[in-house]
Amino acid sequence: MKASQFLISTLKEAPADAEIVSHQLMTRAGMIKKLGAGVYTYMPMGLRVIRKVEAIVREEMNRAGAIEVTMPVVQPAELWQETGRFDKMGPELLRIQDRHGRDFIIQPTSEEVVTDIARQEFKSYKQLPKNLYQIQTKFRDERRPRFGLMRGREFIMKDAYSFDKDRDSAQISYQAMRAAYQRIFDRFGLQYRAVRADSGAIGGDLSEEFQVIAATGEDAIVYCPHSDYAANIEKAESLPPAGPRPAAREALEKIATPGNSTCQAVADQLGLPLSRTIKSLVLATDTSNEAGEVVKTQVWLLLLRGDHDMNEVKVGKVDGLANFRFASVAEIEEHFGCQPGYLGPLNLQKPVKLVVDREVAVMADWICGANEKDFHIRGVNFGRDLPEPELVADLRNVVAGDPSPDGQGVLAIERGIEIGHVFYLGTKYSEAMNATFLAENGKPTLFEMGCYGIGVTRLPAAAIEQNHDARGIIWPDAIAPFTLVICPIGMDRSELVRQETEKLYAELLVLGVDVILDDRGERPGAMFADWELIGVPHRVVLGDRGLKDGLVEYQHRRDAAATPLPLAEVVPQLRAKLGL
Amino acid sequence: MKASQFLISTLKEAPADAEIVSHQLMTRAGMIKKLGAGVYTYMPMGLRVIRKVEAIVREEMNRAGAIEVTMPVVQPAELWQETGRFDKMGPELLRIQDRHGRDFIIQPTSEEVVTDIARQEFKSYKQLPKNLYQIQTKFRDERRPRFGLMRGREFIMKDAYSFDKDRDSAQISYQAMRAAYQRIFDRFGLQYRAVRADSGAIGGDLSEEFQVIAATGEDAIVYCPHSDYAANIEKAESLPPAGPRPAAREALEKIATPGNSTCQAVADQLGLPLSRTIKSLVLATDTSNEAGEVVKTQVWLLLLRGDHDMNEVKVGKVDGLANFRFASVAEIEEHFGCQPGYLGPLNLQKPVKLVVDREVAVMADWICGANEKDFHIRGVNFGRDLPEPELVADLRNVVAGDPSPDGQGVLAIERGIEIGHVFYLGTKYSEAMNATFLAENGKPTLFEMGCYGIGVTRLPAAAIEQNHDARGIIWPDAIAPFTLVICPIGMDRSELVRQETEKLYAELLVLGVDVILDDRGERPGAMFADWELIGVPHRVVLGDRGLKDGLVEYQHRRDAAATPLPLAEVVPQLRAKLGL
Structure with missing residues (x-):
């Protein structure tokens, strides 16, 4: 991609309503544009990140045997009335009437629709287990949408739903999804924890959250540095106190x-x-x-x-x-x-x-x-x-220093941003909707269900909360809008710069590198500031003076300074850095 | 993909409300599932087709220099009030109020939002031309949704919008999109015509439709078999009659x-x-x-x-x-x-x-x-x-046999299904929204706009109207849910069948063929009927008897009978047939 063919639109100042750093930086880097409260256009630079997140999620969901569908954004109220959620859910559920006065909702999730599909499609235990997922637009009419993509009203979520013949099989499906989520979050290149969570209003017995670690996170995560114990503070148990009560010594x-x-x-x-x-x-x-x-x-x-x-x-x-x-x-x-x-x-x-x-x-x-x-x-x-x-x-939140419930040391607390959630639902929805299949014993039996969400548009915001500095975003390679930027200096003045730039660009394209060539002709300072704000992880600068000595400059977004590289070394070194 | 890992769900009978063949076959082949009037879940088999359509559209849009964005599905009413469409559009525009009683709409298209982006982002003529597109969920609250994906309420559309500094440049952008559309429809492998169209309520001067030819089409297309003249009958001019009026001969x-x-x-x-x-x-x-x-x-x-x-x-x-x-x-x-x-x-x-x-x-x-x-x-x-x-x-529709307006012969009429539309909009929207940029002369100047749509979810339906027979769908390779199906007969009984099947499957996967192996263990008749209904274009059958003679059977979905192929010839022959 050449920058002149793309839409690069950076801002010096963040909008006044951007309270957190990811909202500020995504707006300043031209990744999102606010259309209304909690409603954003994903601009070309931001959409590239979202598409990379989607691609990783889709690959790993497919690898885990889940099957992709797309359920409607606008859903008739009837199924939501079957489970009672049409009435029980608060004003977060956006309700609409069509031209004939019939009730509809805009999907916040799709348990009802997918359970309706299952009761029609999965007639026999032989068809189970099955896991259906979608990556699709959702809407929750938050009272106070804010924080950009972190708590928007319209957002993209990957939601998956597993259907099993019994609890044992459902536990296997749950663990398979949990493993897929670990692969997904590993591939994103983020620091995260899978933590035990309260299953909340959605119901069910077993539930874990995937939390991206960030000082600005809304959630407190309790973990044991000496074991794999980790839980949302909502869920984290405090152990019974050690000794018996001391004798009374003071008078009232x-x-x-x-x-x-x-x-x-x-x-x-x-x-x-x-x-x-x-x-x-x-x-x-x-x-x-x-x-x-x-x-x-x-x-x-x-x-x-x-x-x-x-x-x-x-x-x-x-x-x-x-x-x-x-x-x-x-x-x-x-x-x-x-x-x-x-x-x-x-x-x-x-x-x-x-x-x-x-x-x-x-x-x-x-x-x-x-x-x-x-x-x-x-x-x-x-x-x-x-x-x-x-x-x-046990009525209290645990505090740092409390003994870990697994006896492996004391607890520490850090903050996190929830970007994934795996739930074992049991028969909550299949019972409400009488969704059954014929079991081996020939009897209609309720599906054992699980549901599994990833906040696709929330993830880039969480990644930024974790990875930024004073100059802007620092993307992990896997979800960067571009992996590498080539910044030529004075390409219009120096034939040498133009030639070597075009040559390097062509070579990297052939290698399949997601490279952008900044051919806008900006001054070096403005050009570097743009790419540091946007957060492209790898940068190569070609200038006339360096090239005359056979040198270009490489700098990772986290590096304090650029490293000179001999021209002949550039491609081999980049291949090594990018794992190609 | 192995069929046992996928969701194959065929029906003998079409639903009573399916009036046209594409609706009947997409439902019977398990590609779509009705959730409500004009609202469908895209089931796994159907979603594969839609994703292939999207991928071709995206590739060619990018190649033409268009830049992808994603605009919100739920849009605040304000911008729609600026152009007056909030009031002028009929009940097809689904209007909503959020929890605070503010007006929103669900996007049927996005002229307002994209023009708002342009007036914020494109400040100077130097940034022009630009073309922004999205592939996104749309909603039109049709009074009588019917015909499955042909006239649904919720659908996926690719909508692109070009912004130019003047009419000449806008004409070039229009022609570039027109050329991209031709590449797209060529790649789909469908018979189509680009026809002149009335620009209708959306306004503007120049407009062409891309019509997939099908006897069941809603639109009458007028064309000249001896030239490239083609127009929607709404638009097709009739030439002035030839001679002068004959003299009166009869008495009243x-x-x-x-x-x-x-x-x-x-x-x-x-x-x-x-x-x-x-x-x-x-x-x-x-x-x-x-x-x-x-x-x-x-x-x-x-x-x-x-x-x-x-x-x-x-x-x-x-x-x-x-x-x-x-x-x-x-x-x-x-x-x-x-x-x-x-x-x-x-x-x-x-x-x-x-x-x-x-x-x-x-x-x-x-x-x-x-x-x-x-x-x-x-x-x-x-x-x-x-x-x-x-x-x-000129008050009348042309009829077959009328002289062609370009003087190249007489007109013929056939029926078509509109799946694409290119419009030159002029300044209709930029004027209504005061969307200007600074021109070379330093003056604020209205954008010259074009808009360009493709009905992504309508296209598979149109393809089926054009390509089907009594047994089911016949997909063009480019948009088939799978390119090739391997049907082993008695894989559970014959080690030879099992071995050769797995070997062929593995070889085709390595070649990048989008292949499905039917390992469900269905009887041959049921298995063949399923794949003929689903419309996978290429089929290879492996049976114990044939394999003992070193033979498998190949059949294209359009072939009347299978052709025996020596085992060693299968992969080379398939490579030739699939263009690999």
Whole structure:
């Protein structure tokens, strides 16, 4: 490709609404162009990256035996009504009516359509297992689309769906996809982790996320540096605390803590570590009648160590707390006789249901709110000042330094961007849609399903979050818009430069290198700045002075400076660098 | 590919709603699956065809210097309001509101978005010409979607848009696209014609359609077998009639034609050729005030020869008839004092505006309705029985046998399916959106635009309409789902068959042949029927008996019978047949 035949459009400034570096750099490098909130045109430079991502995904999906289909973007509501998702999904599901007033949706994923295909096509266990995938436009009407391709509304996703005759076979299909995902992410050339994840609203038993490691990631990833344990913080278990509870040593004492409404402030006032304080969180659960009216509300008090954070996924798994909400201030005052900031389990106005984190259950002499404004209590002990806790559970996020659940050391935490997800779905969808096949025993049997997603347009953004510097993007070779750029200096003035440039360009094309020749005639500074912003990993510069000494310059995007190369060495060296 | 790893799903019967052969065969061959009215899943077998079409289109677009982008499927209404198409387009434009109540549309084409890109990106004449294209999902909310992929609602289209600095340059861009289209359609291996077309609602001056020739086509294509003249019948001009009008010979005579309300019936009654009769068509045009109320209606009478059909495009170009409609029965009775079936230009109740086709203007002694039920008049002559016509125009469709407008012989008519269209748009969109660049003279100047479409998902349907027989589809090699199928007979029983099959399969894979090995273990009859239905062009059958004599069987899908080939000859012969 010659640059003059292509569309190169770089900007000095990022748009004001670009909050993260990938959004800024993709816009400045002319890879995407905003059309509306969360809706982008993939410009030629960006589309080349997306096409390379697609090609790798497609190759590995095919290699894993998955079969490509394309399901409609605009889907009739009927199937979505069968599973109930037409009503259950929030406004993220974009609903439309056609000219005849019939309901349609724009696909956010395609479980319903693919399950409908399976129940029509896969009549017998002999046709199983099967895995159908598509690489296709999706839409989610995010409330606050932002971060460019990271959280857009329209995006391209690879979604695959496996159909198996039983759970054992489904586990094999799941593992095959997991292995394919590892090959895919290895080929992208990114640092990533496969981490255990909560399966969330989509349901199912087993689920792992593929997270690209980046300091700016939305997700916290917990991992053990000495083993292969890795999990999303939502999912990561904390081990039960080691020893038994120490004996009580302090007497109960009410202390004035004027204005100190946080655990940290109280710990600072007392000169004690934050881990000696207790955090009181008040939740509520409602019971409704058939008309949907709330007929009963239960208020809950959760106790966590002051230096720990509540894990909503874990809390939601406590018996009775599946549909918890945070209690209102009125509910808190009714039960505690006090506003938030000074709450605790002692001296309640009305009984609440107490749930105690495992770490709290083994603490002695702790500090909590007194249920009186500007007062706390210290020296609190279970079994003495309040009953032994009945409900003890893992309620907290793990923290760096916690022991790894696999006993192989202590945990570390880093941030990541989710770009892939493998789910074992079980029969959630096949049951809702009565999707069956004839099993070996001749009986109609529900498909065991899995689903597997990769955010094709999100991936380039994640790659940039991981790989950039002050000058711009640094693409891994596999997904760079071009692998190599040839920058001739003064090609219009020097016949030598023109000849050697055209010769090198032709040789690289013959070798199948994805090369771009910058024949725009820009000044060297502007030309280099463009390609450093765009992030092409390999660059060869040809100038009159160097060529007269038989030299050109090679520089990898990560190199601090250029390396002179004898002209005769250029092609062999590039072949080595590019693995050709 | 091995068939056991793929999804082959053939049906004996076509669905009841499949009216045309391509819809029937694509459904029966398992290439598409209906999800809703005009909305189809592209199944694995069909998607392979679509991907091959896309690849050819992409290659030739790139070769022609066009640059690929991807514009959003869901587009904000604002740009569509700038050109007025948001309001002007009918219900084919699917309009949506997002969660915030903002208006969006699903792209039917992308003139607005691409013009918006151009006005931001192409600041100077130095950046021109440019041609941007995409291969992307489109949606048109057809009132009556039908015919499978031929007239679906969701479809894939390649749409390209050229931007030039002036008309001369735009003509070159247009011709470059036209040449690319010829290469594309040549590569598809289909019989087609590039025909002149009316540019219709999209506007602009110059426009050609690429029509795949098929007896079932919706469009009538007029062409000259002795020259390269070809046009859509909408556009094809009829030459002015040859000689002057003959002298009047008959006297005016009112004749009883009881129940004969058509020209054909009257001609039959009189034993005269249909071409002696005159067809009276009554149109009306309304004038509205600013409030949109009709303040005046003009009624028009068009006279055409009884054997000619009215051409609505040509009629619409007559001064004053741009927005014509057919007159109501009440309007007809008011002006003619008679119901339709016996109308004519004599004895009117109220004056009408008369427009006469050129052929009629040179007729003498013609027959028309008497404006009295069950009566016609014969021997009618201009200048004697009614005034010489003031308004004479080309109002009719050409018919086979008409002289070719280029004087190279007479015209023939065949039917075609439009799968490509090249338009010169001029400044229609750049003007509406004030899309300018700085010209050499330093002044902001409107882009000269062209647009160029190919119906990617329609093309396979058109190919089938042209290439099928009673047993199924006959794909051209270039777009077949597989180029060649290997059908082993009794592979599970004969080690010889198994060995030679695997060997041939491996050799063909190495040669890069897109081969499928049918290892499903079907009976030969069922297996052959499947592949004939699916339409794979080349087939090799390996059986135990033949192999013992060192023979396999080759059959092209168009061959009446198989040809025995010595085993050693198979690969060389296939290489020759496949051009490898």
